[in-house]
Amino acid sequence: MKYHVISNFRDKETFEVYTEGSIFETDKDKRVKELQHKGYLGEKIEVEIPDILKKTVSEIKHEITxxxxxxxxxxxLQFEVDTENRKGVKEHIESLLKGDDNESSKA
Structure with a gap:
């Protein structure tokens, strides 16, 4: 889960520094509540995944051209990286961004 950082802090678990406006990511609900209570984190960032990325990898490769x-x-690509992070989808989109026009990118 990702959260907006609303006040600068240094994470006591990772020692990473987070500045206001950055993103804090964790799966630990207890840690999130602690940081929100102390005023460091805002609300959870809700990401609405585009419909095209809700499909199977082969369907996505057919529709993203x-x-x-x-x-x-x-x-x-950014939505895919932030959500499902599927290797096949990322490679397909990256090949299109590079302008690769070979058969492997057209599966």
Whole structure:
């Protein structure tokens, strides 16, 4: 889960420094509540996944094509990295961003 950092702090578990406006990521609910209580974290960041990324890898590869512009591809890649993080989807989008036009990117 990801949360907005609303006040600078140094994580006592990882010693990483978080600045206001950055993102804190953890799966530890107890830690989140502690940091929110102390005023360091805001609300959970809710990410709405585009419908195209809710499909199987093969369906995604069929629907995400070189006809999409670079901005759309970058946005889809970022959503994929932030959510499912599937290797096949990432590699496909990255190949389209590079302009690779081979058969392996058209599965």
């Amino acid at each position: 070189e006809e999409m512009d670079q901005e759309q591809l970058q946005e889809l």
